[in-house]
Amino acid sequence: MYGRLEKDNCVMPKIDLDAVPQQNNTGYPAPFHEPMAGRWIRRLTPVIGLTEMGASQVVLKPGGWSSQRHWHEGEDEFLVMLSGEAVLIEDEGETILRAGDMAAWPKGVRNGHHLINRSESDCAFICFSAGNRDAGGAYSDIDMVFTEAGYLHRDGTPYPARRIP
Amino acid sequence: MYGRLEKDNCVMPKIDLDAVPQQNNTGYPAPFHEPMAGRWIRRLTPVIGLTEMGASQVVLKPGGWSSQRHWHEGEDEFLVMLSGEAVLIEDEGETILRAGDMAAWPKGVRNGHHLINRSESDCAFICFSAGNRDAGGAYSDIDMVFTEAGYLHRDGTPYPARRIP
Numbered sequence: 607m608y609g610r611l612e613k614d615n616c617v618m619p620k621i622d623l624d625a626v627p628q629q630n631n632t633g634y635p636a637p638f639h640e641p642m643a644g645r646w647i648r649r650l651t652p653v654i655g656l657t658e659m660g661a662s663q664v665v666l667k668p669g670g671w672s673s674q675r676h677w678h679e680g681e682d683e684f685l686v687m688l689s690g691e692a693v694l695i696e697d698e699g700e701t702i703l704r705a706g707d708m709a710a711w712p713k714g715v716r717n718g719h720h721l722i723n724r725s726e727s728d729c730a731f732i733c734f735s736a737g738n739r740d741a742g743g744a745y746s747d748i749d750m751v752f753t754e755a756g757y758l759h760r761d762g763t764p765y766p767a768r769r770i771p
Numbered sequence: 772m773y774g775r776l777e778k779d780n781c782v783m784p785k786i787d788l789d790a791v792p793q794q795n796n797t798g799y800p801a802p803f804h805e806p807m808a809g810r811w812i813r814r815l816t817p818v819i820g821l822t823e824m825g826a827s828q829v830v831l832k833p834g835g836w837s838s839q840r841h842w843h844e845g846e847d848e849f850l851v852m853l854s855g856e857a858v859l860i861e862d863e864g865e866t867i868l869r870a871g872d873m874a875a876w877p878k879g880v881r882n883g884h885h886l887i888n889r890s891e892s893d894c895a896f897i898c899f900s901a902g903n904r905d906a907g908g909a910y911s912d913i914d915m916v917f918t919e920a921g922y923l924h925r926d927g928t929p930y931p932a933r934r935i936p
């Protein structure tokens with residue numbers, strides 16, 4: 607049902623998105639988890655057997671956020687809008703993304719990004735990552751960074767929360 | 772014009788595909804290069820500054836092939852159809868891919884894949900890769916493998932051709 611791995615690595619090469627469960631969880635500590643209530647993720651990586659890249663299909667309900675605005679020290683990211691409309695927010699301002707639009711964030715560029723669905727309808731995108739997830743990074747608008755150890759205040763004090771593996 | 776890197780890593784986060792040159796080249800030795808005549812690639816990775824993943828937008832003209840049918844020992848691959856229609860060919864047979872369809876190939880699965888555009892119109896997809904490109908792999912339907920050293924016959928004799936970096 608999920609794709610090739612369901613059938614001895616050989617059949618159904620096309621990914622059956624509808625068969626992959628949508629998850630609404632986040633590891634963010636309160637209150638930073640709140641804007642994620644409208645985010646529904648299909649984490650494809652484990653389902654399809656990838657080990658070198660992350661791949662997730664994400665649906666944002668109206669008002670939903672993709673994440674807190676962040677950047678990665680060691681991971682490249684790439685996003686392809688699939689349907690609907692979202693606002694990409696970075697240091698310089700806002701950019702509307704619609705189906706077929708793409709954006710990428712090379713590792714180490716300390717310009718935080720996230721998407722917010724300000725429309726009246728769902729939007730969907732797929733995002734990819736590769737590199738060293740444990741190299742850490744930071745959240746641009748809040749008192750939080752992330753390292754191999756988890757979520758920390760900027761002064762290094764840990765938050766009582768765990769990143770999702 | 773190309774994206775953020777054109778403007779000191781900060782402006783134009785949306786990738787301007789029209790500004791990225793399309794390339795029709797392939798490193799395949801003759802006659803294996805012939806079916807690639809209808810393949811036009813925008814190699815995004817260097818343009819947008821990624822180092823941990825490969826990302827290319829590909830247009831196949833009617834009759835065009837994405838590649839010779841192949842698999843990778845050390846690279847994961849992921850493809851998202853953007854427009855039009857192509858036939859995905861693997862060991863077990865054929866699957867039609869249309870806009871929004873996705874497929875993935877985990878590293879080390881020795882089931883070759885490629886796409887052929889058998890329609891009357893252009894099709895487009897974007898494909899991603901991550902992992903160890905030099906770990907090599909093989910082409911399923913022809914007497915060719917690839918290693919860090921380049922293209923070889925199955926008996927190890929080199930072809931007089933170079934892989935594109």
